[in-house]
Amino acid sequence: MGDSPVTLAMDEERPEKDTMRGLWAECVEGVVDQEANEDEIPPPLYLSLCGARGLDIIKLVEQGIVTRTETGAIAEADLGKIVAIESDANAAHELRDEFFGLDVLDRKLEDLLSMPSDMAWPSKKMRRMLRSRVVNLDMNTSLAARIKQNQLQFPLVKMIEKFAILHAQDPHIDWTLCLTLHADLSFDAGALGRVASFMAENFKKEEIYAAASSGLLGADFYQKLLDGKCPDEIIDELCSIDVQNLLMALIPKRIISDTHRHGWKVTTKRNLRYGGTPGAPMVSWIFDFAWDPRGSSAPQELYSESLKHAVASVEEISPDGELIMLEGDS
Amino acid sequence: MADRNGFSGKVKVASTIVDYLSSGLYESPAACMKELVNNSFDADASRVDIHVKPDADRIIVSDDGTGMTRKEFQEHFDHVSESHKRDSGDRTKKGRPKVGRIGIGFIAANELCEQMEIVSTKRGSTDLLRVVVDFKKMRDPLKQRRDREGNVTKGDYRGTVDKVGRNEHYTRIYLNEVRENVQDVMVGAAPEANTAGEDSLYGLAPDSIAVELARPGLRAWTDLNLYSQTMLKVGLNVPVRYAPDWIPSPLRRRLKQLEHDVDELKFVVRWDGTDVRKPVVLGHDPDKTPHVLRHFKFDGENVSAKGYFFAQHGVIEPQELNGLLIRIRNAAVGEFDSSFLGFRASEYQILKRWVSGEIWASSELEEALNIDRRTLREAHPAFVELQAAVHSELRSFFREARKRLYEEPSRVRKTERAAAQSSKIREIADRHQLEVSPPPSEPSSDEPAEARVSSRALSRKYSASELYEVALEVAEEELPRGLFRKFAKALAKRIAG
Numbered sequence: 043m044g045d046s047p048v049t050l051a052m053d054e055e056r057p058e059k060d061t062m063r064g065l066w067a068e069c070v071e072g073v074v075d076q077e078a079n080e081d082e083i084p085p086p087l088y089l090s091l092c093g094a095r096g097l098d099i100i101k102l103v104e105q106g107i108v109t110r111t112e113t114g115a116i117a118e119a120d121l122g123k124i125v126a127i128e129s130d131a132n133a134a135h136e137l138r139d140e141f142f143g144l145d146v147l148d149r150k151l152e153d154l155l156s157m158p159s160d161m162a163w164p165s166k167k168m169r170r171m172l173r174s175r176v177v178n179l180d181m182n183t184s185l186a187a188r189i190k191q192n193q194l195q196f197p198l199v200k201m202i203e204k205f206a207i208l209h210a211q212d213p214h215i216d217w218t219l220c221l222t223l224h225a226d227l228s229f230d231a232g233a234l235g236r237v238a239s240f241m242a243e244n245f246k247k248e249e250i251y252a253a254a255s256s257g258l259l260g261a262d263f264y265q266k267l268l269d270g271k272c273p274d275e276i277i278d279e280l281c282s283i284d285v286q287n288l289l290m291a292l293i294p295k296r297i298i299s300d301t302h303r304h305g306w307k308v309t310t311k312r313n314l315r316y317g318g319t320p321g322a323p324m325v326s327w328i329f330d331f332a333w334d335p336r337g338s339s340a341p342q343e344l345y346s347e348s349l350k351h352a353v354a355s356v357e358e359i360s361p362d363g364e365l366i367m368l369e370g371d372s
Numbered sequence: 373m374a375d376r377n378g379f380s381g382k383v384k385v386a387s388t389i390v391d392y393l394s395s396g397l398y399e400s401p402a403a404c405m406k407e408l409v410n411n412s413f414d415a416d417a418s419r420v421d422i423h424v425k426p427d428a429d430r431i432i433v434s435d436d437g438t439g440m441t442r443k444e445f446q447e448h449f450d451h452v453s454e455s456h457k458r459d460s461g462d463r464t465k466k467g468r469p470k471v472g473r474i475g476i477g478f479i480a481a482n483e484l485c486e487q488m489e490i491v492s493t494k495r496g497s498t499d500l501l502r503v504v505v506d507f508k509k510m511r512d513p514l515k516q517r518r519d520r521e522g523n524v525t526k527g528d529y530r531g532t533v534d535k536v537g538r539n540e541h542y543t544r545i546y547l548n549e550v551r552e553n554v555q556d557v558m559v560g561a562a563p564e565a566n567t568a569g570e571d572s573l574y575g576l577a578p579d580s581i582a583v584e585l586a587r588p589g590l591r592a593w594t595d596l597n598l599y600s601q602t603m604l605k606v607g608l609n610v611p612v613r614y615a616p617d618w619i620p621s622p623l624r625r626r627l628k629q630l631e632h633d634v635d636e637l638k639f640v641v642r643w644d645g646t647d648v649r650k651p652v653v654l655g656h657d658p659d660k661t662p663h664v665l666r667h668f669k670f671d672g673e674n675v676s677a678k679g680y681f682f683a684q685h686g687v688i689e690p691q692e693l694n695g696l697l698i699r700i701r702n703a704a705v706g707e708f709d710s711s712f713l714g715f716r717a718s719e720y721q722i723l724k725r726w727v728s729g730e731i732w733a734s735s736e737l738e739e740a741l742n743i744d745r746r747t748l749r750e751a752h753p754a755f756v757e758l759q760a761a762v763h764s765e766l767r768s769f770f771r772e773a774r775k776r777l778y779e780e781p782s783r784v785r786k787t788e789r790a791a792a793q794s795s796k797i798r799e800i801a802d803r804h805q806l807e808v809s810p811p812p813s814e815p816s817s818d819e820p821a822e823a824r825v826s827s828r829a830l831s832r833k834y835s836a837s838e839l840y841e842v843a844l845e846v847a848e849e850e851l852p853r854g855l856f857r858k859f860a861k862a863l864a865k866r867i868a869g
Contacts, residue, residue, distance in 0.1 A: 110575075111574070111575025111576065111645070112575065112576065112577045112580060113575050113576065113577050113644075113645040113646050113647070114645055115425070115574070115575045115644050115645035115646070116425075116426075117575060118572065118574050118575065121425055121426040122426045122427070131491065135434065135544065138421075138423055138432070139421060142423065142425065142575075142642075142644045142645030143425040143426055143574075143575075143644055143645070144426075145426055145427075167429070
């Protein structure tokens with residue numbers, strides 16, 4: 043993975059990535075003044091898989107959201123506001139030396155969340171850190187899907203669900219999820235067919251979602267999905283924009299599906315793609331999770347409401363970093 | 373033939389001894405931290421990074437030193453105090469005099485945390501050593517740690533050797549599960565007792581710290597929070613550079629060589645990003661506070677030493693700098709000793725509080741060093757000799773300091789006061805339209821002693837000008853005008869001598 047085109051592209055100072063960092067910073071800015079619900083120490087503002095250079099943290103500094111002292115250390119008043127997760131020991135070391143005072147957790151996110159167990163939970167201190175108001179999962183991976191016990195599973199979404207459960211714990215904390223993925227698919231055999239069925243089922247149920255997805259995916263691809271005609275072989279035939287569009291329709295739906303029952307109304311604030319062929323195609327989202335008691339009383343209503351607009355406004359970031367609204371192109 | 377009643381055996385030491393040994397050895401987290409930093413110095417590190425914030429539940433000490441192999445780790449750790457540190461000589465490859473001696477530095481970590489993780493690689497080696505030393509398990513009673521066959525079932529440490537690039541060389545020490553009370557000290561949490569202030573040096577550059585330490589009103593480091601105190605104490609002990617402008621420029625020029633010697637060690641410690649310097653900041657306001665500096669150099673039979681004594685007019689603040697600090701192999705022995713190695717001279721009790729000094733002693737004094745590295749054995753020949761030399765120099769220095777800081781300024785003050793009185797008498801005389809010669813100034817030191825004594829006694833109650841004024845006022849009130857004028861003239865003549 044070390045020198046893949048995507049990794050190299052990620053390391054570059056790309057305008058698209060800088061635009062993304064600006065959007066993330068906006069999210070953090072939006073929660074700076076939120077009062078803490080807890081009597082105890084307030085939750086961190088921002089949790090990030092920021093990499094050794096911590097470019098998104100630098101963005102927060104540039105935006106004045108976080109301040110540094112004359113030595114470059116995080117200012118006393120801002121200590122504990124940012125949590126960085128970096129499992130590579132050398133990268134974590136570099137990060138610590140760049141941002142003295144920063145909370146750096148040098149373990150894998152999966153381990154921090156006690157994955158894959160549904161029963162094991164992080165320690166109290168770790169829970170506090172993971173219940174950050176903005177969680178930025180800027181993944182240096184593609185979406186994996188597998189069939190387990192005849193169920194279609196996305197380990198990443200499972201992790202996000204665990205974040206949702208943690209934030210839902212009393213006192214619940216409204217939160218924002220920023221998610222970025224490589225726009226390629228790492229699916230087990232049969233998974234794409236199951237994805238197609240899963241999406242088709244929802245196209246039939248949710249008209250608005252179906253219409254928006256059709257616009258995004260293009261009539262042919264939409265119809266194939268609707269008909270459930272998506273053998274694994276077609277993965278290789280899909281162009282990078284097809285894959286981006288598929289993920290843009292699939293991921294919000296799946297996240298909403300797996301988190302609403304924990305009490306979250308999910309608003310897909312941003313649903314965008316960038317870095318298409320021949321660069322490093324990426325997909326990125328910003329979801330707001332607002333606590334809604336219908337999670338237990340009327341979950342279906344909450345689900346429908348959340349899904350309706352999941353693909354309503356999709357965007358692209360141009361190579362020069364400009365945000366462009368997409369209108370059923372593709 | 374062996375004595376039938378005799379017996380012999382080996383004294384075996386359980387690893388729990390580490391816990392006992394370290395108890396009471398280190399009086400503060402700072403004392404423990406300096407051990408780890410000095411270990412890095414001995415490993416020829418040019419830079420040590422210490423990560424304490426945000427909450428000190430995990431403290432990281434990382435250096436770019438030579439690193440350690442599995443074999444070296446086991447040599448040091450398998451037999452505490454059987455140090456091999458000086459097997460290859462008492463200097464490092466870079467030529468630094470090694471600070472560590474008996475190899476117990478690492479047990480300092482035991483006082484700070486429950487678990488220590490060491491990650492290290494040596495230049496030229498592709499081995500990456502990872503070891504976890506579990507102090508918690510080591511503290512378990514030995515009988516709980518033995519299986520039926522008598523083997524110790526719980527390892528005191530466990531490690532792995534992985535692969536890494538050949539050119540890398542570093543040691544990273546992770547102090548995990550830092551004890552709660554240590555965390556409070558390290559992050560500067562408000563202590564329950566009123567033992568520390570709230571001001572913090574966190575995030576400040578050396579210049580700003582020097583300014584803060586020279587701030588009028590900062591009487592002691594205890595006015596700062598515990599985080600800052602810890603950083604200052606470590607800075608005082610380890611071989612880091614002096615702060616910028618740590619002493620007024622003219623004096624600094626005189627101490628150039630000494631400062632250069634420290635700079636040449638090229639050892640940087642960054643504490644949460646702050647470049648730690650020796651927290652010695654003297655002579656904050658040279659225009660208002662006169663000072664005296666003297667070099668100290670001694671070559672004896674048992675020890676040699678060099679350094680300086682500094683005195684200023686007024687108490688040395690922050691008070692932690694008052695006294696004498698001894699450094700052996702560049703590392704400090706405890707803190708500034710305000711007794712000046714037990715200097716007994718009652719006539720200098722006040723002056724002692726005006727003095728600060730540092731002495732770099734030769735390695736021979738190391739033999740007098742107690743295991744706590746804070747105190748010296750008073751009966752050791754090297755100590756006795758150094759003590760005598762220091763006291764002899766101090767006597768002379770205190771005399772000079774008294775003369776230059778107290779007696780001379782005192783004479784100047786008296787002269788100024790007398791001049792002021794003289795001008796006041798002129799003013800009074802003018803008011804009475806008298807032509808008078810100016811009354812005498814305060815007696816000079818050339819006058820006979822009795823004259824000085826009597827005039828001093830007089831001035832305790834009335835100044836000359838006040839007496840002159842009183843006499844003239846009484847005469848004017850009581851005498852006819854002609855007689856008053858005669859009296860005034862005669863009085864002026866008399867006073868003028």
